Amino acid sequence: MAEKSGADILVETLLDLGVDTVFGYPGGAVLPIYDALYEHPKIKHILVRHEQAATHAAEGYARSTGKPGVVLVTSGPGATNAVTGITDALMDSIPMVVITGQVATNLIGTDAFQEADTIGITRHCTKHNYLVKKPSDLAHVVQEAFHIATQGRPGPVVIDIPKNVQVAAAEFSRHATNSNYRYQPQTEGDFKAINSAVEMIMNAKAPVLYTGGGIINSGPKASETLRELAALLGCPVTSTLMGLGAFPASSDKWLGMLGMHGTFEANMAMNKADLVVCLGARFDDRITGRIDAFSPNSKKIHVDIDRSSINKTIRVDLPVVGDVGRVMEQMLALLKGRRYATPDHEEWWARIKGWRATNCLDYPENKQEIMPQEAIRKLWEATHQREPIITTEVGQHQMWAAQHFDFENPNKWLTSGGLGTMGYGLPAAIGAQLGNPDALVIDIAGEASIQMNIQELGTATQYRLPVKIFILNNEYMGMVRQWQELTYESRYSNSYSDSLPDFVKLAESYDWTGIRIEDPADLEAGIKKMLETDGPVMVDCRVAKLANCFPMIPSGAAHTEMLLSPEDVKGTMDDQAKALV
C-alpha cells in the first residue's frame, strides 16, 4: 500500500464518499488540506466570506439536495465562527460534516496561536465529534462521520484535524470502506406498535396528522407515502415549520402550519382531535403552546427515529421508534391488508370547515403601503409555477413566508426553525443554488436579518449564482417589536433598524442588481423585474412598518387562545408569560 499524507487521505476519502462541493475558508491550520484540494479540482471549493456562512450554505445545500453538506474551516476563530451553523444543523437535523483545522498535536493545550478547544466547544452542538491524532485513523473517521451525519436522525459531525496529522503520512488504499459501523439506528418500526397504531387509527373519529421535518429528512419517498396515507385515512394534515412541502398546500386535506403562528384551523383541529398522529415532529414549544392545555382529549401516536424525542415534552400513548417514511409504509401495508375503507369523517370535516371560515390569514387592505403578507402572496403568484426554492432569515418575514407562500413539494423550503438563526437565509440560498443550478432560489429576508451575513453577497457574485433576495423592509426587528407591542406596552427598546444602508447601492457595489419597491402599485412590476433580471438581484421592498404577524398564540397560552387580529392585543402580559420565550 502506498503512503499518503493525512491531507491527501482526507481529500481522497471525500471523493470516494461522493463529495462534490465543500464550503470553506482557508487559514494557517488547514493549509495542507487546501494544498491537497489544489490537486483535486473535482471537489468544488466555495470560498465564503465568513465561516458561519459556510455552515449555513452547507445546510442549504444539504436540505435542498438531500446530500450531506461539507464545511472546511481553520482552527480557533474558524471553528468558533462555525459554531452557530453547527448548532443550527443540530437543532434542525441537517446532515453536515465540518472539518476543522487544529494546531499540531504537540501544541494542543499550550494556548498556541489560533488554538481553541474545538472538541470541547462543539461536543454538545454536534451529533458526534472527533479529534484525529493519527493520519492512519483519518479514512475510517471520515467515513464513519458521514455515516453518523446521514443515518438515523441527521445532524452535524465535526472532525478536528491537527496540522501535523495533515502533513504526516500513513498507508492508505482507496475504496477500503468499512460499513461495519458501531452506530446503527433503528429504522423499521416495531410490528406490535404499528399494529396498535393501526387499531387506534381505525377507531378514531377525529384524527389529524401532525407532520414535521422528519418526513423531509426521510427522503422524497416519505412525502409520497404521506400523501397516500392521508388519502387513505381521509383526515386533515398539518405540519410544523420544518415540514412544509412534505404535503401539498393545494390539497383539500391541508390545514396549513400549526403552532404559534399557525392557522386557526390547524391549531383548533389539534386541540379538538381524538387522535394525533405525530410523524417526524417533536412537540416543540412553538407547536404545543401551554403544555397542560395541548390537545387535551386526544390519544397520541409519536413516530420518531430519535427515541429521546419521545415523551420529552408531551406524554404520548404510543411511541413508534423508526424512520418515519418506513413506518408510514408499514402502517399503509397493514391498513390495506385489513381492507380499511376511507371513512368520510363527516362531522369532523364540518367542524374544520367552521374553523376555516375565520379566514385567519386575512390581513387588512392598505392602498398607501405594501402589506408584507401581500408582498409574499404576489411573490408566490409570480413564481410558484417555477417551483422555487425559498430560504428565509428569522423573524416576521419568515412567519409570513411560512403562512402565505404555498409549497407543493419537499426540499423547497429552507429555514432556520429550531435555533432561529438570523443571517441563515442568504448563505443557505447560495448553498441551495449550488446544489440546484437551474432552480429559482429566493431568500425572503428582513432588513435586520439580512445584515447578519450580508458579506455573502460577494460569494454569490464570485460564483455567478443568480440568487434573489427579497427584503421585506419595515425598518424594525419586526418580531421583537411585535413582542414588545404585545408584552411590554409598546416600549420599543432597541428594535428600530437605525442607520440602514441603501440596499440598492449596496447591491450594486457587489455587482448585483438592486431594485426598490415602495408603492403597492409597483409591487407586481418590481417582482417581475427581479425575475426577469439575470444574475443576482436584491429587492428592497418597503412594507407597512407596524404590521404584525397573526394569527398568534401568545407565549404561555393554549391553542384555543389565539390572537387573530390587532384588536385582540392587550399590550401586557403577566410574569409567567413574560418568562417564556
Added chain:
Amino acid sequence: MHIHEEAVERHVLAVLVDNEAGILARIAGMFTSRGYNIESLTVADISEDHAISRITIATNGPPHVIEQIISQLDRLVPVHSVRDLTESGPHVQRELALVKVAGKGDNRIEAMRLADAYRARIVDASTESFIFEITGAPEKIETFVALMREVGLVEVGRTGVVAVGRGPNAS
C-alpha cells in the same frame, strides 16, 4: 413569580461505553448541558481488550426526566447500552470510603467501637488518628460518616456507587 420544583427519585444507571478519549466529558457534559443531576459517577475499563468501560451513574430527577436521561445517554454514539438498575429490579450497590478520624481518650475508643460495629477496617493508625476503610451501600456509609463527625472526623474520601443487578444474567 416563583419557579416550580418537582419531586425527584434516585436512580442508578449502568452505562457501557467505548473506552475512548473524551467519553467522560461527553457523558458528564450531557448532564450539565441539559440540567440533569449527577449524585455520583464512577468509571473503569471492564473488558478484556480494554475497549469498553462501565460507567455507573447515580442520578435523581422526576420520572420523566429519568426517562429522558436514559434516552439522551442512549443516543450518544460511543454509548453501547444504558441500564436503569433501579427500574430493572433488585441489585447490589456498593461504595467504598476512607474515613480519617483524629482524637484521644474516649473519642478514640468510641471511634474504634463504632468502626467495629460497622465492619470498617483500620488501614492506617497513629497514636492520635485512624483511617477506616468501609464498604457498603451509600446509606451505610452516610450513617458511618455522620457518626464519625461526633468523634473527630478529619476527612473522608468516597468512591461513588458501583452497582450490579442480582441473579445470573448480566445487568
